[in-house]
Amino acid sequence: MSEKIAIRDAFGAALKKLGEQNEKVVVLDADVGSSSKSIVFGKAFPERYFNVGIAELNMTAMSAGFALSGMIPFVNTFATFITTRALDPVVSLIAYDHLNVKLCGAYSGLSDSYDGASHHSLTDIACVRSLPGMTVIVVSDAVETEKAVFAATKLNGPVYLRLSRAPVPVIYPQDMDFKIGKGIVLREGSDIAILATGYMVHKALDAAKILEAKGIQARVADIHTIRPIDRKLLLESAKKCGRILTVEEHHKDGGLGSSVCEVLSETCPVPVCRMGIEDFSESGDYEQILKKAGLDSETIAAKAEMLIQPF
């Protein structure tokens, strides 16, 4: 886990590879193709690439037309704009008619750090996971990004793919087994289960090392699919560890932590501590503002340690 690859670069390359294999794939972008890296597909397949300008609503409604006519559209803009500016067609067309559209949220969480709160996305998971029939995937490294792009294409229905601007350490080997809806246990332990998603997965692994030095064995899992969530893994973690810590680069309410609580409160109630972002953030260095929000490996480890204390 040393080499770093930016999720967006992995995404652009994956789209191009997909385009080579599947003629039905079309890609739309709203003038952020050089940022989202959808431009990599656009250069290879200009006739199947539609940069519609700064018009997210039109782009997303257009994608519904493509899907209704047998194509597989990938819609690209910043994550926050998909669930703010373009939410109407996401709800009334894509979710309602269960269309085969892949919504790709670039620069999610705080990853577009210097642009400030207007370009961060804190509520996108909460928005999309409340939509009937929507699959929600959050990727945590370059390898998983490519796997998720291909898996989303195979699934006939709407998918929200949460991406990132950030360079991330590579966690997975190329032959990793990625299945939508099936979380991945990255480390075994029985004192506490740390369930993380996206950019927080490698932070959780780092936190587990800090805990190990203190004699605490943490189970760490990558919950890459927020919906449908891996109920089996959640239940197993609750039974095995008795305490759960969730970590996500999203508002504390409405994302992974809420999903975990919803499942466990009905099946195996155990103490769950949710770590996430509590308020709108600010411009600044990515790692610095993450740390300010409490999303660094030291704070994760400290929370875990607190959680395993007897009540």
Add this chain to the structure above:
Amino acid sequence: MGLSEERVRELSALCLSFRRELIRILHTIQTGHPGGSLSATEIITTLYQEKMSVPSAGDPDRDRFVLSKGHAAPMLYLNLAEKGFFPKEDLATLRQAGSFLQGHPCAHKTPGVDVSSGPLGLGLSVGLGMALSGKLQKKDYTVYVLLGDGELQEGGCWEAAMAAAKYDPGNLIAIVDHNGVQLDGTNDEIMPLFDLAAKFRSFHWEVLTCNGHDIAAFSDAVDRAKTIKEKPVVIICETVKGKGISFMEGKNTWHGKPISDEDYQLAMEQLGGTADE
């Protein structure tokens, strides 16, 4: 070649029967939008019964129809039933729990509905996506998008208008049901559209105009639109909201209002039908 006088008479008779059926159903269920269906009767009927090729619901090569002004759903359903996509008896279940005929068009419930609609301002974008798909797949279908005039107050329509001019798929025809009236009042009172034709022209569209209740004129306009490939085409149809029923004509209050027994009697007399038909 224009429509024969005989064909125009047949389609006029069909439109009259659709108006009667519409009023009968909306009176029975005491919910729904009579005004916008009545202004679009000739447009939708001429498209489905004369201009569009739809051999079966869902045929991949069929012409597509996007009812962007989704509240005119009953007139779409009357035409789909006439095409034989579902039994005419089912029309009476409109808006009722358990029915496949929703208050606004639903593509996954109703055979023949090409896309769901309801929230205004999305249909032109959807139609553009459909048209571009046809072009990429080398199919020769045409996509028709019916827009309301009040709907054009939605900014998304103009995002789509810009994109259609850029991509100009050559198989997209927009139609505006320009009845001048919306839910709360006239267009001019609520949000004036001013020179609509000039607006479209400035977005690099070709603009045709016609009387939207004149079947022969509308049919000719569609034929002409299909020959224009260098720009996207919009047909602005001058229409009357509530057309055919004197006390509904031009009245925003009839956008969506239950029809009383008294009004029902009067409406049916004006449509040359009987109330207990």
